[in-house]
Amino acid sequence: MQNLPTHTAKTELQLLVRGLVYAPGDASYESEAAAFNLATRHTPDLVLAAVNADDVVAAVKWASARNMSISVQSTGHGAANAITDGLLISTRYMLELSIDPEEQSARVGAGIRWRDVLRAAAPHGLTGLHGSTTDVGVVGYTLGGGLPLLGRKYGFASDHVLAFDLVTPDGELRRVDLVSEPRLFSLLRDGKGNFGIVTAMEFSLFPAGQLYAGGIFYDGVHAKDVLAGFRSWTRDLPLGASASLAFLRLPDMEEVPAFLRGTFVMHLRFAWQGSEAEGAALVAPMRAAAPVLVNAVGPLPYDRVDEIHADPQHPVPVREGGMLLKGFGPGLEGVLLDLAGPDSRAPLLLTEIRLMGGALAEPLAGAAAGADCLGGRDAGLSFFTVGIMAPPIAHLVPEAIEAARAALKPYGTGGTLVNLHGHLASPDLAASAWPEELRGKMAAAKAEFDPKNLFRHGHAVLPLVQEAAAA
Numbered sequence: 001m002q003n004l005p006t007h008t009a010k011t012e013l014q015l016l017v018r019g020l021v022y023a024p025g026d027a028s029y030e031s032e033a034a035a036f037n038l039a040t041r042h043t044p045d046l047v048l049a050a051v052n053a054d055d056v057v058a059a060v061k062w063a064s065a066r067n068m069s070i071s072v073q074s075t076g077h078g079a080a081n082a083i084t085d086g087l088l089i090s091t092r093y094m095l096e097l098s099i100d101p102e103e104q105s106a107r108v109g110a111g112i113r114w115r116d117v118l119r120a121a122a123p124h125g126l127t128g129l130h131g132s133t134t135d136v137g138v139v140g141y142t143l144g145g146g147l148p149l150l151g152r153k154y155g156f157a158s159d160h161v162l163a164f165d166l167v168t169p170d171g172e173l174r175r176v177d178l179v180s181e182p183r184l185f186s187l188l189r190d191g192k193g194n195f196g197i198v199t200a201m202e203f204s205l206f207p208a209g210q211l212y213a214g215g216i217f218y219d220g221v222h223a224k225d226v227l228a229g230f231r232s233w234t235r236d237l238p239l240g241a242s243a244s245l246a247f248l249r250l251p252d253m254e255e256v257p258a259f260l261r262g263t264f265v266m267h268l269r270f271a272w273q274g275s276e277a278e279g280a281a282l283v284a285p286m287r288a289a290a291p292v293l294v295n296a297v298g299p300l301p302y303d304r305v306d307e308i309h310a311d312p313q314h315p316v317p318v319r320e321g322g323m324l325l326k327g328f329g330p331g332l333e334g335v336l337l338d339l340a341g342p343d344s345r346a347p348l349l350l351t352e353i354r355l356m357g358g359a360l361a362e363p364l365a366g367a368a369a370g371a372d373c374l375g376g377r378d379a380g381l382s383f384f385t386v387g388i389m390a391p392p393i394a395h396l397v398p399e400a401i402e403a404a405r406a407a408l409k410p411y412g413t414g415g416t417l418v419n420l421h422g423h424l425a426s427p428d429l430a431a432s433a434w435p436e437e438l439r440g441k442m443a444a445a446k447a448e449f450d451p452k453n454l455f456r457h458g459h460a461v462l463p464l465v466q467e468a469a470a471a
């Protein structure tokens with residue numbers, strides 16, 4: 001903080017904003033900085049719990065004048081790396097939310113979670129493009145592309161953004177849409193927090209219709225058959241159907257249903273917007289792939305979509321890692337079984353492959369054509385793995401994730417999804433979140449909009465000038 005005593009800095013900033021400012025030692029400093037991922041402990045110089053866009057504008061101008069780094073957090077679901085300095089702006093109290101049933105769209109403040117959107121949209125027969133858990137923040141998720149549960153039918157969440165309200169590093173509040181700011185608009189749709197803080201976002205909703213979805217559990221001893229079944233089943237799966245398969249080593253904890261505690265299981269996740277008869281026929285081959293332990297696929301109300309993936313609903317200490325795969329190449333099944341199958345001793349709680357393709361592979365059309373800034377359209381599968389960062393295995397997890405990445409490299413596209421990238425263990429790994437050409441575009445724009453590299457935490461590209469100097 002450029003030789004500014006913390007109490008002076010806190011008082012200065014507090015006089016400019018309505019939200020509360022916290023410094024280390026304040027009673028609520030830890031809880032305001034806390035992330036969903038308990039393995040990541042943020043220790044910024046100051047935390048501002050912003051309540052509106054004016055707070056964000058004032059805080060960004062103030063920090064920029066002091067050359068102080070700025071970071072942003074909503075839920076902390078994406079807190080892969082710790083923030084250790086500067087000003088952390090928490091958006092969790094920015095809870096604006098409105099639905100326009102005529103236009104089939106929503107406007108949300110930066111603190112809104114997907115769960116809030118689904119609740120507000122349901123009475124209008126509408127739904128949104130949330131991912132595997134609705135506990136995630138709508139804005140942070142969408143700024144990382146947003147891989148939705150129904151992605152193969154509708155594409156990435158960021159394909160359907162209509163406008164952002166963005167506070168750029170110079171402290172200006174801009175309306176960013178395809179007409180007013182086409183370049184920033186396209187970069188933001190996979191650019192995470194590189195270009196400032198999004199205070200609100202507008203995006204399309206979709207008719208909810210009927211959902212046929214859920215999970216099938218198999219005993220892990222059948223991993224080989226289930227994986228082989230998944231491979232041949234997904235080859236012909238209609239583009240509108242979504243599927244993922246997880247190897248799960250469930251801990252002996254109260255949060256896990258009693259009959260699954262301490263077991264190794266395979267978990268198929270399936271979602272189809274359509275009739276029960278269609279859905280049942282589609283999933284039938286997977287019901288026959290191996291003996292089924294629990295069959296929980298069926299008609300599902302939208303307020304229960306979190307049951308499909310059954311992601312944790314409470315903060316947990318984890319290390320995550322992900323990458324994109326070309327698809328089921330020869331030998332991939334063997335590698336996955338070695339990594340996570342019945343004989344694996346890797347300390348990984350979950351290892352997942354999610355089917356890509358369908359609308360996820362389609363480049364933007366219409367007025368947005370050619371402005372596509374999203375990595376991941378070329379992937380056949382998304383790979384993601386998670387380990388619990390708690391004794392006695394915590395020290396083994398990072399190595400196991402890197403070993404998985406290395407083993408899968410021959411099958412990779414070379415890219416990752418920003419959202420499912422996981423811990424940024426090295427600058428090279430961080431850079432792989434975007435294809436090279438896109439990273440160049442982002443670095444050039446960063447040099448223009450954030451020349452001082454104030455937004456340098458988390459998934460950040462270096463401004464072009466600094467990138468050249470570093471090289």
Ligand SMILES: Cc1cc2nc3c(=O)[nH]c(=O)nc-3n(C[C@H](O)[C@H](O)[C@H](O)COP(=O)(O)OP(=O)(O)OC[C@H]3O[C@@H](n4cnc5c(N)ncnc54)[C@H](O)[C@@H]3O)c2cc1C
Nearest residue numbers: 074075076077078131132137140141146147193197198419
């Ligand atoms: C259990 C679980 C399941 C998940 N499932 C999916 C999934 O199915 N599909 C998918 O795509 N992703 C998924 N994710 C990843 C998730 O989308 C990302 O972690 C996302 O960043 C979460 O956004 P957040 O705002 O909730 O998190 P935060 O940790 O609060 O934010 C993460 C990052 O987003 C950026 N950001 C957040 N808010 C703003 C803002 N207002 N302005 C500018 N930048 C901002 C910042 O770079 C910030 O560091 C999952 C994560 C978890 C933990």
